[in-house]
Amino acid sequence: MNELVRAIPYLGSRYPKSTRWILIALIAVAPLVTALFGNTWVRILDFALLYVMLAIGLNLVVGFAGLLDLGYIAFYAVGAYTWAFLASPHFGVHWPFWIVLPLGAAFAAFAGILLGFPVLRLRGDYLAIVTLGFGEIVRIFMNNLNYPVNITNGPQGINSLDPLRIFGWDLSRNIRIGDDFVINSLWLYYYAFLLFVIASVVLIQRLQVSRIGRAWAAIRDDELAAKAVGIDVRNMKLMAFAMGATFGGVAGGLFGAFQGFVSPESFSLMESIAVLTMVVFGGMGNLAGVIVGALALSILPEVMRSVAIPMQQALFGSVLLDPEVMRMLLLALAMIFMMLLRPAGLLPPHSRYSKPSLVLDKRGTEASE
Amino acid sequence: METFLQQIVNGLVVGSIYALVALGYTMVYGILGLINFAHGDVVMVGALVALQAILFAQKTWPSLGPLATLGIGLVVAVPVCMLLGYAMERVAYRRLRNAPRLAPLITAIGMSFLLQTLAMIIWGRTYHSFPQLISSTPLQPVQGVFITPVQIAILCVSAILMVALIVLVNRTRLGRAMRATAENHRIASLMGVDINAIIATTFVIGSGLAAVAGVMFSSNYGIAHYSMGYMPGLKAFTAAVLGGIGNLGGAVLGGILLGLVEAIGAGYIEQWSFGFLNSSYQDIFAFVILGAVLIFKPTGLLGERVADRA
Numbered sequence A: 001m002n003e004l005v006r007a008i009p010y011l012g013s014r015y016p017k018s019t020r021w022i023l024i025a026l027i028a029v030a031p032l033v034t035a036l037f038g039n040t041w042v043r044i045l046d047f048a049l050l051y052v053m054l055a056i057g058l059n060l061v062v063g064f065a066g067l068l069d070l071g072y073i074a075f076y077a078v079g080a081y082t083w084a085f086l087a088s089p090h091f092g093v094h095w096p097f098w099i100v101l102p103l104g105a106a107f108a109a110f111a112g113i114l115l116g117f118p119v120l121r122l123r124g125d126y127l128a129i130v131t132l133g134f135g136e137i138v139r140i141f142m143n144n145l146n147y148p149v150n151i152t153n154g155p156q157g158i159n160s161l162d163p164l165r166i167f168g169w170d171l172s173r174n175i176r177i178g179d180d181f182v183i184n185s186l187w188l189y190y191y192a193f194l195l196f197v198i199a200s201v202v203l204i205q206r207l208q209v210s211r212i213g214r215a216w217a218a219i220r221d222d223e224l225a226a227k228a229v230g231i232d233v234r235n236m237k238l239m240a241f242a243m244g245a246t247f248g249g250v251a252g253g254l255f256g257a258f259q260g261f262v263s264p265e266s267f268s269l270m271e272s273i274a275v276l277t278m279v280v281f282g283g284m285g286n287l288a289g290v291i292v293g294a295l296a297l298s299i300l301p302e303v304m305r306s307v308a309i310p311m312q313q314a315l316f317g318s319v320l321l322d323p324e325v326m327r328m329l330l331l332a333l334a335m336i337f338m339m340l341l342r343p344a345g346l347l348p349p350h351s352r353y354s355k356p357s358l359v360l361d362k363r364g365t366e367a368s369e
Numbered sequence B: 001m002e003t004f005l006q007q008i009v010n011g012l013v014v015g016s017i018y019a020l021v022a023l024g025y026t027m028v029y030g031i032l033g034l035i036n037f038a039h040g041d042v043v044m045v046g047a048l049v050a051l052q053a054i055l056f057a058q059k060t061w062p063s064l065g066p067l068a069t070l071g072i073g074l075v076v077a078v079p080v081c082m083l084l085g086y087a088m089e090r091v092a093y094r095r096l097r098n099a100p101r102l103a104p105l106i107t108a109i110g111m112s113f114l115l116q117t118l119a120m121i122i123w124g125r126t127y128h129s130f131p132q133l134i135s136s137t138p139l140q141p142v143q144g145v146f147i148t149p150v151q152i153a154i155l156c157v158s159a160i161l162m163v164a165l166i167v168l169v170n171r172t173r174l175g176r177a178m179r180a181t182a183e184n185h186r187i188a189s190l191m192g193v194d195i196n197a198i199i200a201t202t203f204v205i206g207s208g209l210a211a212v213a214g215v216m217f218s219s220n221y222g223i224a225h226y227s228m229g230y231m232p233g234l235k236a237f238t239a240a241v242l243g244g245i246g247n248l249g250g251a252v253l254g255g256i257l258l259g260l261v262e263a264i265g266a267g268y269i270e271q272w273s274f275g276f277l278n279s280s281y282q283d284i285f286a287f288v289i290l291g292a293v294l295i296f297k298p299t300g301l302l303g304e305r306v307a308d309r310a
Helices: A002-007 A014-035 A039-064 A073-085 A097-119 A124-144 A184-210 A211-221 A223-228 A233-259 A269-282 A287-316 A323-341 B001-032 B040-058 B066-096 B102-123 B149-171 B173-183 B185-190 B195-221 B230-243 B247-274 B279-296
Strands: A175-177 A181-183 B137-144 B146-149
Touching: A002 A184, A002 B173, A014 A184, A039 A073, A039 A184, A039 A211, A039 A233, A073 A097, A073 A124, A073 A233, A073 A269, A073 A323, A073 B040, A073 B146, A073 B173, A097 A233, A124 A269, A124 B102, A124 B230, A124 B247, A124 B279, A175 B001, A184 A233, A184 A287, A184 B146, A184 B230, A211 A223, A211 A233, A223 A233, A223 B001, A269 A287, A269 A323, A269 B102, A269 B149, A287 A323, A287 B066, A323 B066, A323 B102, B001 B146, B001 B173, B001 B195, B001 B230, B001 B247, B040 B066, B040 B102, B040 B195, B066 B195, B102 B247, B149 B195, B173 B185, B173 B195, B185 B195, B230 B247, B230 B279, B247 B279
Parallel strands: none
Antiparallel strands: A175 A181, B137 B146
């Protein structure tokens, strides 16, 4: 929170206390304000929160432990499909969320360890490619496990997932107060997701300064030295994979419940890269930066969608760049220019936890020649 | 037995395309220690540019023979890709040569997506059919085993290019400079090698090979598409790792082996898994091989470098 406040130019450093309250108020009323522009914007906010959760989970692996994971979306998929299997008419199972969500997280963590074991010895770019392959394998299985036994329903995906239901209270229903005041379900989801995000942020913040977090930083900065001072590198790396995956799994479950529909299409490499871009753009290893990056890169394409399409229509008489293309273009350019111009990200990590120059796996002396 | 022979033929053809692309990966990795993620997309650009040129040639000079038309496609596509390779190196990678390790990799991923997006803007999302300029009516040299003239052409052209590249690297002055640069940038430059020129040349050669591979790939399957470069790119990278990254002969060997394993695996996977898996799992082989090689023999079959040369 403090980091977020400090990140706001001018105001944050001058009046940290009041800025903090303004920020909290903004977060609290965000759905009400955006609802003025239509409920689609609240929906976009909800998705932005899911992306925040994914990004802080990936940041744990990439930013804290220095393990570049290009298959992160697979864990999101595991969480979402767990929800789809255990809370939908697909198998006719309708378990409550407080069983399904932890189960999804546990499966995701297990998948993380499964991925972690073989790649323990790999570093840098090799690790990236193997994790990418892992993500693809998961997607191929999702796409094809509808034959001979129908498990995932193939490319069609699974429909009508149960919504988030807390003690019988269905978040997907609008609440009507009086005659003309309606609390939209999208707002409810916003606050539910917000709770999850806040819990995750607090958890990760504590984790970062704990023994584990410091061990990760040590491994990231110099694996050999970390081993020499007695850090169990193997277990710490596995833990990073598992913990990162857990957040992905929880976000995936929430995604399934919110969307009510899962299909392999939502878990393509493109999404892995999108989440990675958010982390890189915001600042690897800095929680506040990553949150800003995730919010910016998930909301900006939607803003562009609503601004650029009428503009193109007015200028050229037709839509030249459709929104999906613009999103890809934005992500690709964000990634390239960020690396060229400001490799540590929008908000570089705090020097107390790491040297910014070391967050990226530093080359050895031999290779840099 | 016939299935087996047939799959060997298919595997050899696909494998030689992988090998051509893998050469590009391995050359760049050998010199810069960088996985040029966008290399697969150069393949795609090559195929689509060639397609454009061929369509143009067919319209403008309809009397031209099919081989000449294909030649025009190649003559246009190869320089375009070479230019693209040079531009990528110049704009995106040169500045990051001494940056931390992950920076160029992330830039390369961004490059790959940028190329795909630009191709999507230019050529749209549709699958374009690629004209079959060399006959694709199958011949039957052995009873039950089919090979098309396109496939024969692919095998010949890629063999010629591979030999030419290996001669270039091992026998010429330029090749010696490339090997010296791969060994040690600083000392090579002390010996009077222009490092920047050599690295740019490496990208240019690799991209040229990728363009040819793209044309072959599209000729073989008859389609071209903005995201067609991703899978072959990934598999070619696997091939490069399998053969020992940084080693040219290894890339060729790895490419052909991977092609064979994939073709034979796809032909028999249903039988082996008792009908549970089918040939739509074909793409998994590459990833499983990649994982296994990196874990058990990270130097690859012919390589000498260690995997985590960080």
